[in-house]
Amino acid sequence: MSYDFIIIGAGHNGLACAAYLAKAGAKVLVLERSMHVGGGCSTAEATLPGFKHNICSVVHTHIPTSPVYRDLELERHGVRYVYPEYLRGTIFPDHKSIVMYREPERMATELSKFSARDARTFTKLYEDYGEFIESTYLPLMYSPPLPPSLQSAELEKSEEGRTLLQWQASTPVQLLDELFESEEVKVHFLSRLTVLGFAPDQFGQGWICLFRILKAEAPICVGGSQQLALGLRSVVEAHGGVVQTDMEVKRILLRGNKAIGIELKDGTRAEAAKAVVTNVEPKKSFLRMVGEEFLPPSFATRVKNYHSHGRSLFVLHLALSEPPQYRAGAHNPPVNVAFSQEMFGGSVEEQVRAYQEIAMGRPPRKEMLQITLPTLFDRSQAPAGKHTAVVWQYAPYSVEPGGPEGWRNLREEYAAHLLDLWRSYAPNMSRDKILAVAIQDPTDTERHNDNLVNGVDVVGDMTPDQMGYFRPFAGWSSYRTPVEGLYMCGGYCHPGGGVHAGAGHNAAAAIVEDFKLKKWWD
Numbered sequence: 001m002s003y004d005f006i007i008i009g010a011g012h013n014g015l016a017c018a019a020y021l022a023k024a025g026a027k028v029l030v031l032e033r034s035m036h037v038g039g040g041c042s043t044a045e046a047t048l049p050g051f052k053h054n055i056c057s058v059v060h061t062h063i064p065t066s067p068v069y070r071d072l073e074l075e076r077h078g079v080r081y082v083y084p085e086y087l088r089g090t091i092f093p094d095h096k097s098i099v100m101y102r103e104p105e106r107m108a109t110e111l112s113k114f115s116a117r118d119a120r121t122f123t124k125l126y127e128d129y130g131e132f133i134e135s136t137y138l139p140l141m142y143s144p145p146l147p148p149s150l151q152s153a154e155l156e157k158s159e160e161g162r163t164l165l166q167w168q169a170s171t172p173v174q175l176l177d178e179l180f181e182s183e184e185v186k187v188h189f190l191s192r193l194t195v196l197g198f199a200p201d202q203f204g205q206g207w208i209c210l211f212r213i214l215k216a217e218a219p220i221c222v223g224g225s226q227q228l229a230l231g232l233r234s235v236v237e238a239h240g241g242v243v244q245t246d247m248e249v250k251r252i253l254l255r256g257n258k259a260i261g262i263e264l265k266d267g268t269r270a271e272a273a274k275a276v277v278t279n280v281e282p283k284k285s286f287l288r289m290v291g292e293e294f295l296p297p298s299f300a301t302r303v304k305n306y307h308s309h310g311r312s313l314f315v316l317h318l319a320l321s322e323p324p325q326y327r328a329g330a331h332n333p334p335v336n337v338a339f340s341q342e343m344f345g346g347s348v349e350e351q352v353r354a355y356q357e358i359a360m361g362r363p364p365r366k367e368m369l370q371i372t373l374p375t376l377f378d379r380s381q382a383p384a385g386k387h388t389a390v391v392w393q394y395a396p397y398s399v400e401p402g403g404p405e406g407w408r409n410l411r412e413e414y415a416a417h418l419l420d421l422w423r424s425y426a427p428n429m430s431r432d433k434i435l436a437v438a439i440q441d442p443t444d445t446e447r448h449n450d451n452l453v454n455g456v457d458v459v460g461d462m463t464p465d466q467m468g469y470f471r472p473f474a475g476w477s478s479y480r481t482p483v484e485g486l487y488m489c490g491g492y493c494h495p496g497g498g499v500h501a502g503a504g505h506n507a508a509a510a511i512v513e514d515f516k517l518k519k520w521w522d
Helices: 012-023 067-071 104-112 116-141 148-155 159-169 172-179 183-194 206-214 226-238 282-294 297-305 333-337 348-359 404-423 442-448 502-514
Strands: 002-008 028-031 088-091 097-099 242-244 249-255 258-264 269-278 312-320 340-343 369-372 387-395 434-440 486-488
Touching (some): 002 012, 002 258, 012 226, 012 269, 067 502, 097 183, 104 116, 116 159, 116 172, 148 159, 249 269, 249 282, 282 486, 312 404, 348 387, 387 404, 404 434, 434 442
Parallel strands (some): 028 242, 088 340, 269 486
Antiparallel strands (some): 088 097, 258 269, 312 387, 340 369
16 A cells, blocks of 8 residues: 555654654654554563663653644643642752752842852842743754854854853853852753753753753653643544554665655555655664665765764662652652752762763762653553652763673673662652662663664763764755655754654744645644
């Protein structure tokens, strides 16, 4: 059977792209290699029956307020979110803490416990840039990236914009040193950035820190992260699209320089009358499925140079008999019920040093921990009275000695070390309160989802050379490719990794424009 469009990969971006095209009246086929849709939106009973664990994504920061949620009427398809009242809690080694709030007034009050000047600075930042961020953040995500010349020209028109341009050239640490005096306040806001994989001493990323300082949210998908993928699949199928799992695409078929369909691993072929759309990371999509010999040499070089060498994650999935109670909660009770608790040491220098250790293949021995208990907000993810927790620690993909396979010998000891670090903050988490543990080292993450090359959870490093107009490659950030009828829609495209469906939404818009389909959404 022939389809208008064939989408390779049923991660949430591929499903979102398919849903937009199906609602536009196109005949759509989505093919997924694994047995389940969702990619990084994966929920499984990793420890004990009845305990639902989110294997990759835990929070879907932008989905509920995105055009995707509204346009595709995801709530009608079983996708619902709950919002924790307290967003994140940064806990320091002396058991003081900072809780992050949505309301700028409450956030300023929280910061004033550490520095009255920093509280005033935060308020001024919000006054100067809060409206700008609110009005531009989502539009920038859900549209193709601006060329650097246009972006700079627009920012050059105002004093605030010129300041942003200078911050854009700086490192996050430089920006925080310029703005704040309290080490705790700096650590708190720096952790907001590094949790996305941005290195603290990376030039060209200071301005991103401003977005993370002023904008925060933490919606939890009811039933687990995979509910988003199931809802998106439901939209596709409700509009006549077909989604098939356990279907591994081996090749993208070409006629001349035009993509005309796909061939599965078992030799089965399917035709695409209009286009093929790949949600699979660049090297597999272009070097393996298309073939380097069919690509312009300059484009093939860009593909080869696309990199995923940043920090990975060492993850523990825990089944708990009770939630953690932090020593910090005695002085700041909301920290116990925040969406997550982050323990990143007591100084910016420690965060910088940890990233340097990761680059040298050394798993940090100091805490770079983020703990989340989805079951505090969605009881359906564990049996009555019980809880699940996910523990993230920043770590390298390749360790010394042994390279990636070195984790086989290290994982048990490192997991025990991290639990001991956690207990120093939450002493009630004794061994009897932890009913079961599932270890997910960086190589396990890649095995679970090979789009996450080297265990990098944002589908390629989020560095200045791979962001915005340069993601995935300079000149190819419009979701189109040099192969006619072949498009990209994965997290390796703008606006990058994470669960927001921005790339799927934007790719669909480009495809609808090229094939003059009805664009039914605003």
